[in-house]
Amino acid sequence: MNILQPHRRTKILWDKEKLEKLPYAVVKQTELNRDFSKKKIFESLSKYGLAMITEVEVNYEKTVETIHTLAPFMRTTPFGDHELINAEMGQAKSDFGYSTRGLEAHTDGSYFSEPPGLITFHCLQAAVEGGHTLLVDGFHAANKLKTKHSQHYHTLTHFPMPYQYIHSNTNLSYHYHEADYIVKEEPVTSSVQQVRYAMPHRAPLNTVPLNKLEDFYSALETLTRIIEDPSNEVWIKLEPGTVLVLDNWRILHGRSSFSGKRSLFSSYVGRSDLKSEAKVLGVDF
Numbered sequence: 001m002n003i004l005q006p007h008r009r010t011k012i013l014w015d016k017e018k019l020e021k022l023p024y025a026v027v028k029q030t031e032l033n034r035d036f037s038k039k040k041i042f043e044s045l046s047k048y049g050l051a052m053i054t055e056v057e058v059n060y061e062k063t064v065e066t067i068h069t070l071a072p073f074m075r076t077t078p079f080g081d082h083e084l085i086n087a088e089m090g091q092a093k094s095d096f097g098y099s100t101r102g103l104e105a106h107t108d109g110s111y112f113s114e115p116p117g118l119i120t121f122h123c124l125q126a127a128v129e130g131g132h133t134l135l136v137d138g139f140h141a142a143n144k145l146k147t148k149h150s151q152h153y154h155t156l157t158h159f160p161m162p163y164q165y166i167h168s169n170t171n172l173s174y175h176y177h178e179a180d181y182i183v184k185e186e187p188v189t190s191s192v193q194q195v196r197y198a199m200p201h202r203a204p205l206n207t208v209p210l211n212k213l214e215d216f217y218s219a220l221e222t223l224t225r226i227i228e229d230p231s232n233e234v235w236i237k238l239e240p241g242t243v244l245v246l247d248n249w250r251i252l253h254g255r256s257s258f259s260g261k262r263s264l265f266s267s268y269v270g271r272s273d274l275k276s277e278a279k280v281l282g283v284d285f
Helices: 035-048 060-070 138-148 150-156 210-227 271-280
Strands: 026-028 050-054 082-085 103-106 118-125 133-137 161-168 173-180 183-185 192-195 234-236 243-247 251-255 263-269
Touching (some): 035 271, 060 118, 138 192
Antiparallel strands (some): 161 173
């Protein structure tokens, strides 16, 4: 009897040393309207989880235009279709992203039912000092956990973590809440499909039985040690003119503290829209 074998997508996992040698896509903005160049970016996102677009005009409107060329449908959130993040927006109390402090590695939107599939960053104004961007391959971290601590891996793939985001002011209030596995596997291949990791947005842990709490926290601590291992951390300085594109279901990002003004453009693309755009270009995500 013929049995259809599940297709396993090629994922190249990386740490600090390996990423320096990988040919992830770096495409000029003027080439982005060519399907070949767009396909190159989506292939890079599928394999490595990241890509870059260079020589982008350093202004808000041209950045929006660039992202629309890459992926026409941006994900709308309470922050808008896209936003400009700086420390002067008055939201630092509810979200440290709007402060000057450092941010540990995390994925965005873990409190949404479906976190954004794609996230883009364009630093329109770099900080005088600090403000470096941190990248960690979540799939690499999950693979190390599975290889060296299989029971901990089993725990994080079978007990969900609740996340939430609460914000309230005179104009708008919202409370997002969702619980899901920190490491989620694909149902057919059992390979890692998503890493949902955002410690600042943890909600009260009411999803794990009391007799499993110690195991859960031990597994979470072990994964955190892997993520925070300097050999797995890649630090880069985002410069005006370069857009960083990340698979938010795979790549964790963070930031070092900074001084002076720093202006960062950010936008999301939904996971379904990301996969659709990739499929149109002949890329299996």
